[in-house]
Amino acid sequence: MTNYAIEVNNLKKEFEIKKKNGFLRGNKEKEIFVAVDNISFNVAKGEIFGFLGPNGAGKTTTIKMISTLLRPTSGTAIINGINCVEKPMEVLKNLGTVLAGERSIYWKLTGRENLEYFAAMNGIRGKKAHEKINYLLKRFNLNKRADETVEKYSTGMKQRVALAKALISDPEILILDEPTSGLDPQSARNLRELILEIKEEGRTILLTTHYMEEADQLSDRIAIIDHGKIIAMDTPYNLKKGLNKTNIIELELKDWNNYTREKIKEIPSVRNIRSEFNETTQRWEAKIHVANGTDTINDLISNIISSDNKIINFSVEEPTLEDVFIDLTGKSLRE
Structure with a gap:
């Protein structure tokens, strides 16, 4: 008897999408969209x-x-030993x-x-x-x-x-x-x-x-x-522990522009940069993933100042699951 309540093995789901062919009026060709691509996982009871x-x-x-x-x-999905x-x-x-x-x-x-x-x-x-x-x-x-x-x-x-x-x-x-x-x-x-x-x-x-x-x-x-x-x-x-060699630096800035971003990207240990405007505070917030962050802080401050920007607040944070997702994909979960 298995200890798994749910067993998913190489599960895949494709959907057929019909699209108009640009060459013949009314003619349609089929396109396959893979919604779930051979995933496997087990859920313990x-x-x-x-x-x-x-x-x-x-x-x-x-x-x-x-x-x-x-x-x-x-693929298969098994629930309490029963095939779906x-x-x-x-x-x-x-x-x-x-x-x-x-x-x-x-x-x-x-x-x-x-x-x-x-x-x-x-x-x-x-x-x-x-x-x-x-x-x-x-x-x-x-x-x-x-x-x-x-x-x-x-x-x-x-x-x-x-x-x-x-x-x-x-x-x-x-x-x-x-x-x-x-x-x-x-x-x-x-x-x-x-x-x-x-x-x-x-x-x-x-x-x-x-x-x-x-x-x-x-x-x-x-x-x-x-x-x-x-x-x-x-x-x-x-x-989150998998990001223990990555520091998450959060900044509150007076401004944000491409020049500031490029100056930050010049630092070799910078891995990801996310920025957004906070409507409540009317300030820019940036979250930066850096390898060996404590060694990078001085370079980061220097490069931001050299871009004619001003740092209002600065902190080093513990990684969150959002940071894990950004580290894996290079994008935010809600993008």
Whole structure:
């Protein structure tokens, strides 16, 4: 018996895109888009496994293949020893899912009616259903408004109903696709706390997100995916530790221009430069990755000053998962 709740081996998904041929009017030729490109990973039972990457990286496509909603072009996904393609209905008995960007609950029904409907869909009826629904409504702080229609709920409450729905059949594995997307900071914090509580029950959770702090806070291990490929996989601590020879220097500057950038790039140990304008402070902020940063600081200050710029604040920071992603790809997660 395997200790893995989820086993993904060389999973690939191609989509056929039709495009107009410029030579013949109305004629179309086919183009293949590879959304997920031969990825492999395992998720241990009882683990929160974070799937981290920008929008369009292949996270949701992978989730849909594991959830039996999409058939892979090649490769396999195994849930509790059950092949997703060969026995999809058996797989679904092991899964609870909350998918991003899709209405997984009915807005014209009340919170209670939604749970009653999904309980019946899972063969849970009578006293057992009544007790289960009341327990979930109370647990997710929905009981006071359980008999109002979902369309009147806040985004955070709708997500809590969706999460309660995912747990109605008491699944061993929970798949959460961007669960805090669109939530205000307090609602997102509350939902993360619920996710950690659910893990403590011994459930396995596969979590996709593009929020670095969320992946760092919740995940036992993380796979970073970009352009359909997994480019790194480890614990959050080890991923950040891998940058221990790289210093992250954060600067607050009076100005930012190409001349300043070029002067910084002249320093051999500089690896990446990111800059943005902070509307609140009305100042430029730059984050610079440098090898052996303590030896580079003097050169960095000197070169910035020589570009007729002024340093307002200066600090050396610990690496974050965002820094790991930038180091691996040369770009920010949200680009």
